[in-house]
Amino acid sequence: MTADSGIPMNKAEALDRLDGDKTFLQELLNIYAAEYAEKTGAMENAIRAADFRAIRDLGHGLKGSSANLSLPRLQDAAFDMETAGLEKDLEGALKALNRLGHEYRRLKDFLGTP
Amino acid sequence: MIMSDDFPNRTILVAEDDPISSRILEKKLKSWGYKTLLAKDGRGAWEALQRPDVRLALLDWMMPGADGPEICRRIREGKKANYTYILLLTGRDEPQDIIVGLQAGADDYMIKPVNFLELKARLQTGQRIIDLEDKLLQTQAQLTELATKDGLTKLWNRTFIIKFLDEELVRAWRTSSPLSLIMLDLDSFKKINDERGHQTGDKVLMRIAEILTKGVRPYDKIGRYGGDELIIVLPNCDLGSVCLIAERLRRACAAERIRANGKAIKVTISAGCVSSDHLVRLTGDRMIQASDKALYRSKVAGRNRVSAFPIQKTRARKRTT
Numbered sequence: 001m002t003a004d005s006g007i008p009m010n011k012a013e014a015l016d017r018l019d020g021d022k023t024f025l026q027e028l029l030n031i032y033a034a035e036y037a038e039k040t041g042a043m044e045n046a047i048r049a050a051d052f053r054a055i056r057d058l059g060h061g062l063k064g065s066s067a068n069l070s071l072p073r074l075q076d077a078a079f080d081m082e083t084a085g086l087e088k089d090l091e092g093a094l095k096a097l098n099r100l101g102h103e104y105r106r107l108k109d110f111l112g113t114p
Numbered sequence: 115m116i117m118s119d120d121f122p123n124r125t126i127l128v129a130e131d132d133p134i135s136s137r138i139l140e141k142k143l144k145s146w147g148y149k150t151l152l153a154k155d156g157r158g159a160w161e162a163l164q165r166p167d168v169r170l171a172l173l174d175w176m177m178p179g180a181d182g183p184e185i186c187r188r189i190r191e192g193k194k195a196n197y198t199y200i201l202l203l204t205g206r207d208e209p210q211d212i213i214v215g216l217q218a219g220a221d222d223y224m225i226k227p228v229n230f231l232e233l234k235a236r237l238q239t240g241q242r243i244i245d246l247e248d249k250l251l252q253t254q255a256q257l258t259e260l261a262t263k264d265g266l267t268k269l270w271n272r273t274f275i276i277k278f279l280d281e282e283l284v285r286a287w288r289t290s291s292p293l294s295l296i297m298l299d300l301d302s303f304k305k306i307n308d309e310r311g312h313q314t315g316d317k318v319l320m321r322i323a324e325i326l327t328k329g330v331r332p333y334d335k336i337g338r339y340g341g342d343e344l345i346i347v348l349p350n351c352d353l354g355s356v357c358l359i360a361e362r363l364r365r366a367c368a369a370e371r372i373r374a375n376g377k378a379i380k381v382t383i384s385a386g387c388v389s390s391d392h393l394v395r396l397t398g399d400r401m402i403q404a405s406d407k408a409l410y411r412s413k414v415a416g417r418n419r420v421s422a423f424p425i426q427k428t429r430a431r432k433r434t435t
Contacts, residue, residue, distance in 0.1 A: 035132075061176075
């Protein structure tokens with residue numbers, strides 16, 4: 001996994017990937033916000049239903065989105081979710097969900113968004 | 115150096131369920147000159163891949179509906195006329211996954227998040243392969259044309275039209291449907307060549323070929339049998355119908371004034387018709403012989419006319435005499 005630098009987002013790396021286009025980065029962050037809300041909601045349902053395949057796929061999807069925006073801590077938490085799905089570990093999935101929530105709040109603080 | 119017009123109007127499919135990855139790829143590919151087509155799941159990707167203009171595809175490994183390797187397998191097993199260059203994108207990095215992807219029919223493989231300079235270069239490789247295939251197909255089409263068409267008239271050549279006749283005879287037997295044949299030639303064609311020159315003769319022959327081509331049904335085939343002798347194979351056509359068609363063609367030719375070297379030339383044709391509709395185990399050779407006899411009958415009767423050869427009746431008469 002990407003090395004955890006401690007900060008929620010490697011903004012320089014993300015901008016470099018987007019040729020320095022800050023407007024485009026903001027557009028993608030808005031998409032990410034919607035994606036995050038939809039996927040974590042689906043994760044809650046999947047955990048309740050013990051649907052491990054869905055847990056794995058949702059974790060995998062959010063991991064990819066996070067990696068594209070250079071969000072290493074969210075990427076790690078999503079990887080934990082994917083792993084919990086693979087290992088059929090409900091407790092691990094709950095922990096990963098909590099960690100995702102925590103990291104997402106940190107990201108919002110970092111970006112200064114409400 | 116890679117320029118933005120390296121991929122002029124080339125359509126590329128991006129099959130990716132992650133909206134962020136999809137949006138980034140879309141923007142990048144457009145900036146490189148591609149027309150992008152987006153799919154969010156395996157079903158959408160499969161549908162898009164049926165389009166003939168989609169020759170390049172970026173497929174995500176994991177997608178709802180069908181994953182990237184599954185789509186690769188299906189496209190390679192399919193009957194799409196042109197090759198589709200497929201690059202699989204995945205977050206997976208296990209060597210076994212790479213093997214699975216390539217064995218499924220992917221041409222290339224990249225780990226996400228992709229390095230865009232590398233992606234651009236790899237797509238150029240795909241483009242080279244597609245261009246090479248296009249050139250090969252073009253050459254193949256030219257060779258097929260040379261092997262099957264008559265160079266002057268652009269009608270089917272003798273080899274092809276005889277093969278077509280034999281194949282259609284087999285089909286006619288199997289389906290119990292009639293097959294007809296017209297043999298025709300231009301009246302006094304030698305005189306045209308002798309008096310006006312062979313180039314004029316060639317022009318006359320080319321024009322007659324055009325008139326005949328317009329006058330037959332789309333599924334009939336006309337071939338140059340030799341010199342000015344042409345044969346027309348008419349599937350699912352009985353003797354009565356073939357005589358009507360031949361007569362229509364004769365009239366169309368007779369009504370034409372062919373211009374060559376500033377002069378208008380009137381040309382007529384004579385035709386002989388034969389049909390398999392009430393014959394048993396007839397061969398292509400025998401149909402040609404019979405139509406040739408009917409053509410001869412038109413010639414001796416004064417030219418510019420159509421004759422039919424009812425082989426069965428003639429045979430019956432011969433047996434009784």
